[in-house]
Amino acid sequence: MSIYARLAELNIQLPPVAAPAAAYVPFVQTGKLVFLSGHIAKKDGKVWVGQFGKNLSTAEGQAAARAIAIDLLGTLHAALGDLNQVKRIVKLMSLVNSTSDFTEQHLVTNGASELIGQVFGAATGAHARSAFGVAQIPLGACVEIELIAEVA
Secondary structure: OOHHHHHHHOOOOOOOOOOOOOOOOOEEEEOOEEEEEEEEOEEOOEEOEOOEOOOEOHHHHHHHHHHHHHHHHHHHHHHHOOHHHEEEEEEEEEEEEEOOOOOOHHHHHHHHHHHHHHHHHHHHHOOEEEEEEEOOOHHHEOEEEEEEEEEO
């Protein structure tokens, strides 16, 4: 089954690439690797602001991370022109805006990892991952995630 058929089954429409908010580009390809810049969580078209352990729940974080994964897929599509060219999702790195006593960054990040697995399947979608708790993310966003993919 094509990646686009899976996206349709999941009722996901890929968004256009967001314009960079600072001095960077949305993606860079070198050889067979594509590096996507960090994408911040958005809700209803606006930055999803908040901090885990203070005013956001882990379940809200999973939803935010899932939303970021959809944005990342939109950027990856723009970079490649065809998501079926993805040979492997190599790694996700997740920054979770957290209080010092919040310890569920890994569970927040599952929102993105699980969607990537659903879209690409186990062979292509299983990836290495890091999830960090940080004191703040640009614009007060609750989560930021970057992605590295290998292309055929």
